[in-house]
Amino acid sequence: MATLPDLLTKTAPPTVAVELEVNGSRHRLDLDPRATLLDALREQIGLHGAKKGCDHGQCGACTVHIDGRRVVSCLSLAVQAQGKRITTIEGIAGADSRLHPMQQAFLDHDAYQCGYCTPGQIMSAIACVQEGHAGSADEIREYMSGNLCRCGAYVGIVAAIQSVAGKEA
Amino acid sequence: MRGFTYARPASAGEAVEMMTRAAGRSPRFFAGGTTLVDLMKLEVEVPGHLIDLTGLSDLAEYDVSSPKELVFGSLARMSDVADDRFVQAHYPALSESLWKAASQQLRNMATLGGNLLQRTRCAYFRDSQYPCNKREPGSGCSAIEGVSRGHAILGTSDHCIAVYPGDFAVALAAFDAVVDTTGPKGARSIPLLDLHLEPGTTPHAETSLASDELITRIRVPVTGAGKGSTYQKIRDRESYAFALTSAAVALDFADDRVKEARIALGGVATKPWRAWSAEQSLVGQPLTEPTARRAGELAFAGARTAPQSAFKVPLGIQTVVDSLMIAQQRALA
Numbered sequence: 001m002a003t004l005p006d007l008l009t010k011t012a013p014p015t016v017a018v019e020l021e022v023n024g025s026r027h028r029l030d031l032d033p034r035a036t037l038l039d040a041l042r043e044q045i046g047l048h049g050a051k052k053g054c055d056h057g058q059c060g061a062c063t064v065h066i067d068g069r070r071v072v073s074c075l076s077l078a079v080q081a082q083g084k085r086i087t088t089i090e091g092i093a094g095a096d097s098r099l100h101p102m103q104q105a106f107l108d109h110d111a112y113q114c115g116y117c118t119p120g121q122i123m124s125a126i127a128c129v130q131e132g133h134a135g136s137a138d139e140i141r142e143y144m145s146g147n148l149c150r151c152g153a154y155v156g157i158v159a160a161i162q163s164v165a166g167k168e169a
Numbered sequence: 170m171r172g173f174t175y176a177r178p179a180s181a182g183e184a185v186e187m188m189t190r191a192a193g194r195s196p197r198f199f200a201g202g203t204t205l206v207d208l209m210k211l212e213v214e215v216p217g218h219l220i221d222l223t224g225l226s227d228l229a230e231y232d233v234s235s236p237k238e239l240v241f242g243s244l245a246r247m248s249d250v251a252d253d254r255f256v257q258a259h260y261p262a263l264s265e266s267l268w269k270a271a272s273q274q275l276r277n278m279a280t281l282g283g284n285l286l287q288r289t290r291c292a293y294f295r296d297s298q299y300p301c302n303k304r305e306p307g308s309g310c311s312a313i314e315g316v317s318r319g320h321a322i323l324g325t326s327d328h329c330i331a332v333y334p335g336d337f338a339v340a341l342a343a344f345d346a347v348v349d350t351t352g353p354k355g356a357r358s359i360p361l362l363d364l365h366l367e368p369g370t371t372p373h374a375e376t377s378l379a380s381d382e383l384i385t386r387i388r389v390p391v392t393g394a395g396k397g398s399t400y401q402k403i404r405d406r407e408s409y410a411f412a413l414t415s416a417a418v419a420l421d422f423a424d425d426r427v428k429e430a431r432i433a434l435g436g437v438a439t440k441p442w443r444a445w446s447a448e449q450s451l452v453g454q455p456l457t458e459p460t461a462r463r464a465g466e467l468a469f470a471g472a473r474t475a476p477q478s479a480f481k482v483p484l485g486i487q488t489v490v491d492s493l494m495i496a497q498q499r500a501l502a
Contacts, residue, residue, distance in 0.1 A: 034173070056210065057206075057207055075206045079175050145408035
């Protein structure tokens with residue numbers, strides 16, 4: 001039979017010391033091992049740009065970059081992200097606060113309505129171009145399929161990405 | 170999510186030792202997390218101790234330069250192998266099976282070894298308010314009398330009709346891949362086709378791996394049928410969805426007749442499914458629409474359907490036909 005200390009252990013495991021590098025700043029945190037990177041970013045570090053949509057890796061609203069690669073932060077454990085470079089939507093603007101070209105393109109192409117999915121869309125879009133997967137509208141649609149937009153701003157999103165990919169090509 | 174402790178070994182050997190030491194605490198190997206964290210949030214998976222393999226960088230490498238076999242470390246990321254130029258050119262079915270799975274974010278996280286062990290997407294398995302023989306042995310199967318549209322029609326039993334959800338393993342099955350493992354009893358190799366088990370009376374037993382056994386490598390023997398290969402995946406939406414039907418096909422020709430045919434099916438079976446009789450029907454024949462259709466029909470000859478999944482037979486046959494035609498074009502190009 002489970003004893004009370006056993007049950008307490010099951011619900012509240014000992015915390016672990018985790019140091020995360022987010023947008024160039026280091027954060028020392030004391031985390032429950034269950035904490036996802038998304039929850040650590042939002043609730044511990046106070047970066048609310050990455051959004052919690054489905055919390056099961058299906059919608060892409062929580063997309064961030066780890067070591068330059070896009071991932072869904074809702075299925076990433078924060079402890080696993082130690083020693084890696086994490087970049088969120090708050091970390092992509094230029095030093096003089098000029099918008100990142102992809103942010104500007106989303107504005108110019110009306111690539112959002114309510115905006116909830118937009119930080120994830122932009123982080124995914126930047127990676128899509130960097131990976132070389134923005135060669136055509138079809139390829140963009142394929143490689144952006146992990147980012148859902150309930151408002152249906154897809155036409156603007158594809159146009160925004162094409163405009164940035166075209167400039168960099 | 171239930172609580173767990175977390176450890177990070179520095180080598181495969183240490184990972185196995187940690188697993189042995191943690192016996193009794195429900196330890197699990199842990200890599201990309203795309204399946205496990207998802208199922209832990211649903212409390213379908215309740216590990217007490219996670220052994221994080223992602224620091225084992227020697228297992229993250231892959232080598233396609235040997236004239237004998239392609240060797241993929243089990244921790245190689247799906248996105249990296251999908252984008253490999255050599256794999257794309259010489260084994261297109263392998264690349265397609267990877268990039269047609271999940272989303273780029275998930276493929277950046279997920280490892281090849283973990284992907285092989287992805288658990289079923291059966292909605293009853295994922296929701297603990299329903300009986301499920303896979304999740305809770307002996308509790309019954311909710312799918313057989315339930316919403317059965319997405320379920321398996323090959324390799325099923327009276328205890329489980331959950332479909333094997335992966336794509337890469339289906340392509341590997343077509344190529345007679347082998348997985349190398351390590352564990353407390355040492356190293357061994359398992360043919361990919363023997364890695365996954367049909368449900369039978371024990372749907373909870375999904376693979377032939379021991380719980381403390383770790384996949385280290387996936388090896389694909391070099392074949393002349395690599396170039397003439399394809400992975401076709403039919404879905405409810407065009408991207409980022411699980412297969413309703415899929416086929417991995419690889420062909421090699423001699424004098425305009427099929428010399429070698431490899432056909433594996435996904436989205437329709439309880440494990441990566443090889444269509445042996447369909448393959449045999451093609452050898453020595455020219456590949457035409459009628460011979461391709463005959464092969465497709467043989468592939469689904471043993472299908473056991475429910476009213477909602479009966480559509481998978483004609484759709485699956487057509488998927489095989491289309492895949493054979495695409496593979497032929499590539500083989501003869």
